[in-house]
Amino acid sequence: MHTTTATSAPGAATRRYLAAMRNRGPLSIDWAAAPTRHKRYPGAERARLPWAAGDGSVLGLIGELLRDLLGMTRLVWSHHLDDRGEPQGRPPLLLTGRPAPSGGGLYPIEAYVAAGEPHLPAALYHYNPVHHELERVRGGDHVPALTGLLVDGPVADMAVVLSAVFWRSMFKYGDFGYRLICQETGVLVAQALAVGGRLGLAGRACLRFPDGEVDRLLGLDGAREAALAVLTFTLPHARAGEPPASSRAGELMSQPAAGESTPLPRAMPDGPAAALHRACTSASLGPSTSPDGGSRDEAGSPELTGALRPRLPAWAGRAVPAPEPAAGAWPAAGVPRRTSPLAGYRPVPLMEGALGGVLVAAGGGYPADLPGAATGPAATALCLLSLRVEGLPRGAYWYDPARHTLHELAGAGQVDAVATGRLLANTRVALRGAAAALVPVGDPVAGAHLFGDRWYRMQQMEAGLVAQRAALAAAALGLATRIHSDGANETTDEVLGLVGTPLRSLSFLAMGTPPTGGPLVARPMPVLVRGEVMPTPATA
Template sequence: MHHAATAAAATVPGEATRRYLAALRDRGPLTIDRSTAPTRHKRYPGAPRIVLPWPTSPDRTGLSAVGELLRELLGVARLIWFHQVDDTGRPVGGPPVLLLGRPAPSGGALYPIEAYLAVGGPETAGLYHYDPVHHLLERVRDGDHRAALAGIPDVAPAVRPDVVLVLSAVFWRSMFKYGDLGYRLVCQETGVLLAQALAVGERLGMTGEIRLRFADPRLDRLLGLDGRREGALAVLVLELPDGPVRPGRPVDPGDPPPAVPESTPAPRRMPPGGAAAALHEATRNAAPPTREVPGATSPGGAPAAREATEFALPPAPAVRLADGVPYRASPPVGFRPVPLAADTLAAVLAAAAGPYPSDLARDAPATELYLLALRVGGLRPGAYRYDRERRVLCRVAGESAVAGVLGGRLLPNTRIALPGAAAALIPAGDPLAGVPRHGDRWYRMQQIETGLLLQRATLAAAALGLTARIHSDGANETTDRVLGLAGTSRRSLSFLCIGTPRAGGPALARPIPAGPRKGGGHPQITYGRQC
């Protein structure tokens, strides 16, 4: 009876989102059973393989360019020398450890996102899975699937794209540790990787567009995914700098799922009956309703009524986001308390809030940006709303804002990081605003945009010599009260601390050096624990 009532409620647009938000609000301590943790990558052991150049190739065209893009997204590309510390930054003793890391941040270093690629060409046409550990492509289906994948979004591209990249989530990789919160984290991480892909792709001469509106069941079937253990969350269509790829053998979208089996044991599915599983099912089948949903407003929401003081930001220096990719690292024990120049802040905010190519471009932004200023040159400490059109900061709270946020429910590492940071960037939005048009899928779209703007801010900060780290626990009801969001339909969605990296610290990250193995490809590396 309970499951029937839940299923019926989930068919009402917005109800699955409301239930999920309530579950996150009321969640208690989690018991983590690490024996259920899945591997942090998957493989198709019996699939034909294409070994990609490591780390780069002078010929940045075709699959060489695609390989470099994938390596900068998900590749095991960093060595991290790490002295172990606890959540307060204190050494726990023992020898340092050598970890393997990836270019983009991941909640808990769990890496729940997988990448699939559809390419053409008479010899290479196929649907591939990217193996990040061995830096190669595994062909899971023959034939040219680009048109089939690109035709799934509502608005198909005018021409067949050179490459179609699909990002999927293995949900249990995050949910075994974070429970229902893991679903929010994988959606945000998808946005992080989309921002990374656009930045790296621009450096490689690629152009792309993000697609978030597509028929999940059909796309999952093309990829051979069940949609509940692993499901597609985003599509990125790409044009390569060397022009169109010659088409391969076209395929019927009704072809059966891939015959090549993936590695075992398979991860668990999302717990049935849970709030995250119900929300994901609603997003998979969401169709825009024809009536308004109570409580829904415009995506950005109205500005806070108590805004009074405005601060006009200086002109922002030009920043190429890809320049921040090699230097991005999440500081494990906070920041040096060094002031941030106002023009540097302007560049970070402009990068975060700028337009991006997407099938959501016709909609109002799904998020708005708030800033907690601690030490910014010429700017009084306090909380501000960023007006992305005029590029000004509107003051919403005074100097007590930082103390107010610190009075909320924060983890120990956030309490260490925030006082030393120069500023904190806080995306906010109404999780029900887009339901009238997008159904419950709006939640997923909004969280993906949140991750995208956070990563753009992070890359801009890294390119300018700063560092940044996401502290998801900073988005809470106390922060909402400080920002003036309490009592409105909007809420904080995440929390990014930005500042100057410590001169010394417990971690040192370096790229894995080139060293071609016999037969080409990447150097021979023994892969252990990843970070």
């Protein structure tokens, strides 16, 4: 009889990674080793994208989707501040800003687009955010090849693959960068679904696929850069009900791919993160995968959903109705208004309706291949730190999205202890004025028996997704937010009552009223040139 060893047990790589992150020391950063923050295919044929979908064309929709996902959309006038929010006296900078937040502003995520006739020549493209254009990586219709590799084989007219250039984050954050990369992927999934919904594109997030096959299809080596998520979209006036074509991945991979810019980034350094990533890529895709690639369970089955979604804990106190959401708390409306303040918040109470809107946005369902995601977060639960909220006593709460209720976890005296945890100086500054903090929580190994170590990656992505949906809803109401990853620590867990349970805090989103002035001013990027589809000379 086969006996599973400790090293091969489901979730073993996750446990080793978590232990290493608990015991990690201070950062040691070699800024000379920093890679570029975007990649290019210099010799590739290129198609310029429209900046907006104003002309009603499908190409305009694709251009606006990618612009609001990873494009250079803002001009940011920034003064240098130290970690306490104090000016350093250095000259200010004029920077280009992107639509979604990134850990350390390093932007490790790239986007590849598979699309075809009649909107573009059928090919796999790489999105170049600096020039807002598509670079042709390899010819051929990659949409059926990609969808044929997904566990549920969705019908789609376009696929967007989000990949991670690991060294772009890990040169600064080391192994902790892998957690940031996974959460940032979830942030961008939330962003893409919100923007796609605004544009009338039916989107779906796919987190379960054979990593090696998708990487090879994209021409990625899996060590320097690897695919982490696939987004599928149905375009307007697209075919309806047509089953996906059979995958011709092998035929497509036999064609030469365009060469990427050099020098190439370094591969992920060996260590706990690399071991976890290898375990994620070799893990099970989950119980819905049959030997022939078909589906044999329903995504929202009670058995799976009950096993994965954290339940209201026994120690939770009395329930109070959560505030009704304010009008306008629509995540897509917050995309152009999102801000991440560098110097904290004004100590202004959060209105009840604003909190209700944030909770509904974060706790709602979303289209994905995670079991149960259609009805709400499938791998995480939401806790709230009420610091200064109109009508809600200061304290910690567990949010039940099904009943739209808040359950008491800790009182005012206990919640103050969050500020005594292992926090960076800018997080302490933020907590002085923040009105509330949203804390996604979950069991890092609860789904390991179904998905292996891949569960860690999927759960971290969902944590990023719910945080970004909350951030966008807050921005739509004129509020500011910032993810402080260091806020997810042992002290926060203790305040929430998670110590001694399998649950852990996964992320930490502070929110409040932005300063009226201050060191950061952002403006939308002006449109200088009307985009159009055209080949451009193959120059660097």
